[in-house]
Amino acid sequence: MSVAVEFRNVTKEFGPVRVLHGVGFALQPGRVYGLLGENGAGKSTLMKILAGYESPTTGEVVVDGAVRAPGGGSRAAEAQGIVLIHQEFNLADDLTIAQNIFLGHEIKKGFFLPPGRPKAESGPLGGQGATRSARPWGSWFLDDKAMREKTREALAQVGLPLDPDTRVRKLIVAEKQLVEIARALARNARLLIMDEPTATLTPGETERLFALMAGLKAAGVTIIYISHKLDEVERTTDEVVVMRDGLLVAREPTASVTRRQMANLMVGRELADLFPPKLPAPQDGAPAIKVRGLTVPGWAEDIGFEVRRGEILGFAGLVGAGRTELFEGLLGLRPRSAGTVELAGKPVQLKSPRDAARHGLTYLSEDRKGKGLHVHFGLRPNLTLMALERYAKPWLNPVAEQAALRGAVQEFGIRTGSLDVRASSLSGGNQQKLALAKVLHPGPSVVVLDEPTRGVDVGAKREIYHLVQRLAEQGLAVVVISSELMELIGLCHRVAVMRAGRLQTTLQEPNLTEEELIAHATGTR
Amino acid sequence: MPQVPAENAPTAAAAAAPTAPAVPGEGRHGGATAWWGKLHGLGPVIGLVLLCIAGTLLNSNFATYDNVMNVLTRTAFIGIIAVGMCFVIISGGIDLSVGSMAALIAGSVILFMNAMAPVLGSPMAAVVVGMLLAVVLGAVFGLVHGLLITKGRIEPFIVTLGTLGIFRAYLTYFSNGGAITLENDLSDIYSPVYYANLLGVPIPVWIFLLVALVGGVILNRTAYGRYVQAIGSNEQVAQYAAVDVHKIKILTYMLLGVCVGIATLLYVPRLGSASPTTGLLWELEAIAAVIVGGTVLKGGAGSITGTVVGAILLSVISNILNLTSIISVYLNAAVQGFVIIAVAFMQRGKR
Numbered sequence: 001m002s003v004a005v006e007f008r009n010v011t012k013e014f015g016p017v018r019v020l021h022g023v024g025f026a027l028q029p030g031r032v033y034g035l036l037g038e039n040g041a042g043k044s045t046l047m048k049i050l051a052g053y054e055s056p057t058t059g060e061v062v063v064d065g066a067v068r069a070p071g072g073g074s075r076a077a078e079a080q081g082i083v084l085i086h087q088e089f090n091l092a093d094d095l096t097i098a099q100n101i102f103l104g105h106e107i108k109k110g111f112f113l114p115p116g117r118p119k120a121e122s123g124p125l126g127g128q129g130a131t132r133s134a135r136p137w138g139s140w141f142l143d144d145k146a147m148r149e150k151t152r153e154a155l156a157q158v159g160l161p162l163d164p165d166t167r168v169r170k171l172i173v174a175e176k177q178l179v180e181i182a183r184a185l186a187r188n189a190r191l192l193i194m195d196e197p198t199a200t201l202t203p204g205e206t207e208r209l210f211a212l213m214a215g216l217k218a219a220g221v222t223i224i225y226i227s228h229k230l231d232e233v234e235r236t237t238d239e240v241v242v243m244r245d246g247l248l249v250a251r252e253p254t255a256s257v258t259r260r261q262m263a264n265l266m267v268g269r270e271l272a273d274l275f276p277p278k279l280p281a282p283q284d285g286a287p288a289i290k291v292r293g294l295t296v297p298g299w300a301e302d303i304g305f306e307v308r309r310g311e312i313l314g315f316a317g318l319v320g321a322g323r324t325e326l327f328e329g330l331l332g333l334r335p336r337s338a339g340t341v342e343l344a345g346k347p348v349q350l351k352s353p354r355d356a357a358r359h360g361l362t363y364l365s366e367d368r369k370g371k372g373l374h375v376h377f378g379l380r381p382n383l384t385l386m387a388l389e390r391y392a393k394p395w396l397n398p399v400a401e402q403a404a405l406r407g408a409v410q411e412f413g414i415r416t417g418s419l420d421v422r423a424s425s426l427s428g429g430n431q432q433k434l435a436l437a438k439v440l441h442p443g444p445s446v447v448v449l450d451e452p453t454r455g456v457d458v459g460a461k462r463e464i465y466h467l468v469q470r471l472a473e474q475g476l477a478v479v480v481i482s483s484e485l486m487e488l489i490g491l492c493h494r495v496a497v498m499r500a501g502r503l504q505t506t507l508q509e510p511n512l513t514e515e516e517l518i519a520h521a522t523g524t525r
Numbered sequence: 526m527p528q529v530p531a532e533n534a535p536t537a538a539a540a541a542a543p544t545a546p547a548v549p550g551e552g553r554h555g556g557a558t559a560w561w562g563k564l565h566g567l568g569p570v571i572g573l574v575l576l577c578i579a580g581t582l583l584n585s586n587f588a589t590y591d592n593v594m595n596v597l598t599r600t601a602f603i604g605i606i607a608v609g610m611c612f613v614i615i616s617g618g619i620d621l622s623v624g625s626m627a628a629l630i631a632g633s634v635i636l637f638m639n640a641m642a643p644v645l646g647s648p649m650a651a652v653v654v655g656m657l658l659a660v661v662l663g664a665v666f667g668l669v670h671g672l673l674i675t676k677g678r679i680e681p682f683i684v685t686l687g688t689l690g691i692f693r694a695y696l697t698y699f700s701n702g703g704a705i706t707l708e709n710d711l712s713d714i715y716s717p718v719y720y721a722n723l724l725g726v727p728i729p730v731w732i733f734l735l736v737a738l739v740g741g742v743i744l745n746r747t748a749y750g751r752y753v754q755a756i757g758s759n760e761q762v763a764q765y766a767a768v769d770v771h772k773i774k775i776l777t778y779m780l781l782g783v784c785v786g787i788a789t790l791l792y793v794p795r796l797g798s799a800s801p802t803t804g805l806l807w808e809l810e811a812i813a814a815v816i817v818g819g820t821v822l823k824g825g826a827g828s829i830t831g832t833v834v835g836a837i838l839l840s841v842i843s844n845i846l847n848l849t850s851i852i853s854v855y856l857n858a859a860v861q862g863f864v865i866i867a868v869a870f871m872q873r874g875k876r
Binding site for chain 2: 333352353354356357358362363365370371372373374375376377381385386388389391392394395396438442
């Protein structure tokens with residue numbers, strides 16, 4: 001049950017811009033491929049073509065020796081067993097797991113027919129062919145029992161012991177991910193494309209995913225694994241395929257390249273040190289922010305910390321440890337039941353992000369599209385939104401705003417063809433730089449950066465690290481929340497570790513190591 | 526396509542200065558689509574021009590000065606409300622109660638004027654204070670809506686559906702099911718507000734123009750206007766970006782209430798009375814004007830110019846039906862309905 005895929009000279013143009021310049025390579029069945037490339041390298045577009053969401057401008061996709069006919073869409077690709085698992089999940093929150101897994105491919109039965117019988121040609125988990133074409137006359141009614149049964153099988157296969165009738169809304173992110181994979185399996189996936197599957201998983205969950213991937217590989221499923229986390233690519237893949245600027249630049253057995261070589265291939269140049277050299281932590285001076293006994297019911301309990309001007313404090317912890325929620329509580333976005341906050345030595349009452357911004361504290365959300373940027377807006381209104389009073393006296397001054405945008409584009413290295421595009425047209429890394437520019441635009445003295453490099457390629461990561469360093473140098477107090485331990489170790493003076501809503505410890509050199517962080521985050525110490 | 530409202534386009538385009546090389550995947554949002562976007566924005570204007578050409582060809586009376594002023598005067602009530610509605614819709618809300626609110630304000634104002642004229646001793650003073658009351662009542666009703674929607678966390682649709690019934694029921698109760706009529710001496714003093722001309726243009730048209738101009742400036746050139754668009758586009762992003770979402774939302778409903786108050790104080794001298802049928806279905810006409818004008822019902826972006834054009838377009842349709850006999854006047858609402866659906870059809874996929 002495997003599938004052989006070959007790209008033949010595939011190009012793709014969006015209007016006048018060519019994002020794929022003739023990509024050709026073949027994938028052997030039953031292997032795990034790591035697909036690497038910076039944001040904008042064309043890997044997502046290529047995968048969308050493979051999964052049927054886009055069709056190539058020229059060139060062809062060959063599946064099992066046959067050229068795929070254009071215009072079939074993702075349904076045709078799914079029929080060939082090719083399924084793309086999106087970075088943002090495509091699950092309907094209010095439906096149950098079973099309803100989601102069979103959404104658009106429901107098993108039906110006739111009123112007069114015995115239930116569960118009329119499935120003529122379904123695969124081991126109920127393929128979609130039967131429900132569409134060869135359905136007997138009168139199959140109008142949903143066969144919930146059969147779907148529940150198949151769902152249970154698929155869930156068992158991915159190791160998720162949940163009731164098929166559970167609503168997806170109740171699942172945590174990692175479980176949703178597994179449901180997505182179960183859905184792919186329920187459609188007889190033979191080639192699975194996973195886009196940044198571990199971005200929101202805890203180390204434990206990541207391990208389970210890797211075990212599942214190994215199982216799928218053993219069962220003959222081909223996996224294309226897209227990730228910016230090179231250590232994961234190194235661990236899980238057989239071969240790496242590197243793309244750059246719409247071209248295939250390298251294809252090597254994973255064992256033969258180092259992580260550093262992978263990174264260099266992606267950026268196309270020798271990658272200078274990812275992290276800037278650490279500046280000594282400021283020893284004296286009053287804390288710019290001092291938090292005592294902060295409790296956000298259900299998420300964080302009795303948390304205290306302080307950050308000096310020029311200091312970078314990291315927050316480590318597993319997903320669900322309460323880091324984001326702690327800071328949302330601090331900003332008044334969640335109710336808090338106890339705690340005091342002092343900014344620059346003065347006690348403050350923060351009831352909303354507006355209060356916080358007024359007192360010189362701003363927050364970059366981890367959820368760029370949902371909470372960070374107005375992706376449908378242009379760059380200018382995004383940049384100035386948090387400091388709009390500055391441009392409204394009382395009439396907004398678009399010329400001054402535009403000048404500010406030009407400055408920010410320079411300062412933050414936002415790469416865009418024109419200043420008058422929507423934020424959504426920027427690549428992930430450049431959107432993130434815009435989001436950073438936005439939260440810094442009011443000129444805060446304390447800035448909280450939640451996952452500042454999530455979904456960002458290596459080149460942009462490096463720029464962001466240097467930027468964070470620069471902020472500290474300019475005398476800001478910086479808090480970095482991150483799930484990437486290397487990032488915290490490479491960037492921060494001290495790292496606070498949270499577990500299950502409590503502050504476990506605060507590590508600093510020489511104890512600031514990956515092992516120590518994991519031990520405290522998982523509670524094995 | 527650009528979310529920047531049409532009014533802003535020239536400045537934005539003039540300031541366009543590429544500072545960095547284009548990255549792949551960029552151009553599809555520039556060039557061709559920008560051109561389409563501009564055409565999209567012009568849709569209502571083109572529609573209005575075509576309608577006017579048709580009207581002129583069908584009836585020689587259409588393009589006369591008197592008829593144009595007549596159409597604009599009739600548009601004024603709905604148009605003024607539509608300007609306020611534009612803000613509410615851009616912020617992602619809706620107000621279904623404006624017709625009932627206008628009726629209740631009209632009734633209350635007439636009762637107030639009738640009662641206050643002897644007390645104040647001057648009918649003129651009673652009319653002026655009554656006109657002020659109309660605006661204040663509108664603002665208060667808007668404030669109640671805003672508080673229920675933000676602090677009370679009730680869907681705007683539900684809140685205003687409720688007040689739609691409440692407002693009209695109270696008017697019916699005050700009028701005992703009949704009409705509330707302004708006394709004659711007051712009516713004489715008040716009627717110029719609707720019937721008088723300034724420089725050959727009726728007062729309501731001046732007020733409409735003024736409201737639209739002020740609305741356009743507020744929406745496009747103040748921080749408040751930007752916040753309204755930001756909230757409608759993505760409320761969470763706005764909240765995280767330190768926008769006082771509750772305050773801004775409450776203000777949009779108050780602004781709409783003030784617009785309803787202004788429209789009502791223009792409307793009262795026209796007939797000098799209010800009855801349970803006053804302002805019937807105005808909410809639908811106002812919402813339709815906003816939507817025809819290119820504002821998306823989901824919120825986030827829209828334009829006052831479009832709204833004004835939309836309001837005029839809808840009343841030109843009924844004017845043409847009145848002047849010609851091709852389609853029965855009874856089908857007025859049907860023709861407007863077809864236009865609304867057709868416009869919405871053309872605007873599909875705008876977001």
